[in-house]
Amino acid sequence: MSDLIDGEAVAADLRAELQSAVDTLADADHRPTLATVLMSPDPASETYVSMKQNDCEELGINARDIEIGVDEPAEELFETIAELNDEDDVDGILVQSPVADHVDYREVLERIDPEKDVDGFHPANVGRLVAGYPRYKPCTPHGIQKLLEAEGIDTEGKDAVVVGRSRIVGKPMANLFIQKAPGGNATTTVCHSRTDDLAEKTRQADILVAATGVPEFIDGSMLSEGVVVIDVGINRVDADNEKGYELVGDVDFESASEKASAITPVPGGVGPMTRAMLLYNTVKAASRHSGVDVALP
Known part of the structure; x- marks a missing residue:
């Protein structure tokens, strides 16, 4: 039989290593903040967002939860993203996919500030990944x-x-x-x-x-x-x-x-590793945003 790769254990170790970086930022009066935006027809999406928020709270990362009705116009979502882009206390933005059918998800990605795109899906971040100097890896x-x-x-x-x-x-x-x-x-x-x-x-x-x-x-x-x-x-x-x-x-x-x-x-x-790396990217975004250097695992 093959060796079993335990993602739960590796993710737990990574979260423990991230804790010191979160503490360093907090000591410099910058608590990392992740804003999650939900406008999804998929019932499971709410569960996914809740799990990500719980992960943040356990590590001392502020989690902001924004929900938009699936029948609202696309502009409601775009305006929300624009407001989050402008908020100094928001380090990372995650728009949970899928979004409502009448919303172009490619446009959603393009409207997120690349510096706050902790999913790493903005075209500018994709380009940096391909070029070999990624801002945030997916x-x-x-x-x-x-x-x-x-x-x-x-x-x-x-x-x-x-x-x-x-x-x-x-x-x-x-x-x-x-x-x-x-x-x-x-x-x-x-x-x-x-x-x-x-x-x-x-x-x-x-x-x-x-x-x-x-x-x-x-x-x-x-x-x-x-x-x-x-x-x-x-x-x-x-x-x-x-x-x-x-x-x-x-x-x-x-x-x-x-x-x-x-x-x-x-x-x-x-x-478990996907969720852990979202925390990693959020902490990295907070470090870039605040100018406070931290050690990342």
Whole structure:
């Protein structure tokens, strides 16, 4: 059986290391502040936002909660973002996706001040990431880098295969893997729904990141012996239990764990790291905003 990569434990260690940075900022009369904006038709979004706010409060980061009705005009959201951009005591802004159907999410991203874009999705921040000098790394790919580092898994010279090309995970993950920097220097292949003979590509991986959004899409037959498997997916599927469902990843855990040297579970793998890296980016934004230097893990 493969080693289980415990995202909960790594995230807890990272939060503990961030605490000293938060305390340093607070001692300089600058308490980091994250504003979360919810205008979503997805019932789960409220839960996600609540979890992020709880994480902030546990670390001593101020959390501001703003909710906008899904039937409100797009301009209501844009005006809210503009006000948050102008507020000196707000360091980071997160607009939970998805937003209401009549709102163009690309425009939402473009309206957030890049200095407060702690998701790292503003086009200016994407450009800096690609150029090799990121302001804020997107939370999930950065969290994956931290997981690999914590496990002592070196990416340099390795064949990394990313399955999925979303702006949230696939594209930034590939960009981080190819950077001439720690956590990079990998030979990187990006696969997607138009890839011919996907299994041939995935079997070449020393490190495989699965971010397809399809439950248990990748199984052991598509992997080589000794591969490191990072499963980004979290999918709800029907199950014969009290809840009536269970959470599974984009990887068939049972068969993949027979091939992998290390693998992330679902839940408890990548998810906790995504939330931890949001805290990381918020603290970094507060340091940049205040001019107070802090040590980041």
